Amino acid sequence: MSTLKNKKVRILVITLVMVLVFAAGCQNSQPAAPTPEPAPPVTTPAPTPELEATTPAPEPDVTTPAEITGDYTNPVVPEGYTHVEGGWNDGFVIQDEAGNQFVWVPVGSLKANGSFGGSDFDSQFGRRNFANMDWSLWSEPLDEGIQKQQESVNNYGGFYIARYEISFGYNINPSSPFSVKQSFPIGEISWQQAVDYGQQLGQSDISSHLLYGSEFDSCIEWFLETGTSSALLFEDSRSIGNYSDEPAPTGFYSEFQVNRIYDMAGNYAEWTQEIKTGKDSTFVARGGSYGLVNMTYIAVRGSYPSEVTDGLGLRVALYIP
Numbered sequence: 001m002s003t004l005k006n007k008k009v010r011i012l013v014i015t016l017v018m019v020l021v022f023a024a025g026c027q028n029s030q031p032a033a034p035t036p037e038p039a040p041p042v043t044t045p046a047p048t049p050e051l052e053a054t055t056p057a058p059e060p061d062v063t064t065p066a067e068i069t070g071d072y073t074n075p076v077v078p079e080g081y082t083h084v085e086g087g088w089n090d091g092f093v094i095q096d097e098a099g100n101q102f103v104w105v106p107v108g109s110l111k112a113n114g115s116f117g118g119s120d121f122d123s124q125f126g127r128r129n130f131a132n133m134d135w136s137l138w139s140e141p142l143d144e145g146i147q148k149q150q151e152s153v154n155n156y157g158g159f160y161i162a163r164y165e166i167s168f169g170y171n172i173n174p175s176s177p178f179s180v181k182q183s184f185p186i187g188e189i190s191w192q193q194a195v196d197y198g199q200q201l202g203q204s205d206i207s208s209h210l211l212y213g214s215e216f217d218s219c220i221e222w223f224l225e226t227g228t229s230s231a232l233l234f235e236d237s238r239s240i241g242n243y244s245d246e247p248a249p250t251g252f253y254s255e256f257q258v259n260r261i262y263d264m265a266g267n268y269a270e271w272t273q274e275i276k277t278g279k280d281s282t283f284v285a286r287g288g289s290y291g292l293v294n295m296t297y298i299a300v301r302g303s304y305p306s307e308v309t310d311g312l313g314l315r316v317a318l319y320i321p
Contacts, residue, residue, distance in 0.1 A: 068124055072108030072157030078206050078320055089226060091260025093163060096203055100179040102160035102318055103261050107153050110221050116150065116214060117142040125153045127274070128217040130234050130299040138284055138301060139277045140213045145319075146273070149212065152320050160318040161211070161219055164250035165263050165270065166197060177201060181251035185268045185313040191283045191306040194271035194314040201316050208316045213274030215317045216264075216286045220299055223258045237288070237298045241265025247290050247311075265298035266290055268313030276303040285312050
């Protein structure tokens with residue numbers, strides 16, 4: 001009897017052990033919990049950089065216009081040029097060996113109402129605000145070229161401007177530019193092309209350049225002071241310039257001239273070295289152009305990008321050292 005009882009006890013113990021082992025095995029067979037991903041590192045945002053303080057650009061130097069000491073009533077005739085016609089105050093014309101013609105502008109006879117390198121209108125040689133426009137829209141940097149020209153004007157009393165818009169002359173194969181009569185003007189050119197052509201009409205020690213705004217306006221002031229009405233210059237120039245639908249050869253219309261200078265009003269508008277303030281590569285053309293019915297007066301300023309533009313040509317002035 002005791003033997004049977006002991007057997008039952010051993011069986012019970014073995015059974016209990018097996019249950020515990022089985023339970024432990026089941027627990028160990030459960031999938032392991034996933035390892036949590038590490039939290040992203042905490043980054044501190046970069047501080048906003050402080051804006052560097054800038055010093056305002058200095059105001060441009062205002063050049064005090066020098067006194068004109070040259071005798072503007074006795075125009076200088078450079079070596080290699082001859083006098084063709086006219087007097088000092090109605091169109092003194094000279095011609096070089098190639099036939100290019102230029103007209104004397106007697107700056108020393110003009111009122112001191114021009115602006116040269118600043119906001120003061122106290123210079124005989126300088127830009128004018130004929131049409132009462134917003135003067136801040138345009139400017140003309142005082143580069144070496146215009147300062148040299150001012151010195152020349154002071155020494156001689158004036159300067160020479162091309163009598164005609166610049167053309168390729170009578171050449172079948174255009175190459176060199178000319179200031180001659182009855183030739184179609186160079187048109188549809190970029191500002192840089194105008195600058196390049198403008199440098200090719202000098203000879204010997206006399207050089208040429210694309211007109212400055214100061215030269216264009218000094219010329220208009222001369223027209224005004226020699227009897228051309230302000231209405232013709234500042235309101236409607238169609239009786240002294242070609243504003244029709246087609247360009248014409250230089251000097252083709254005898255009436256389209258003032259003081260023996262042809263086509264400064266109309267025909268092709270003329271690139272100058274004046275610039276549109278605050279606009280890169282934007283330059284000013286003067287005189288108006290054929291076909292522009294809303295800009296039919298000589299004193300108009302038109303601003304254009306520097307690329308090739310329809311209806312734009314050029315005129316030059318001479319520098320006499």
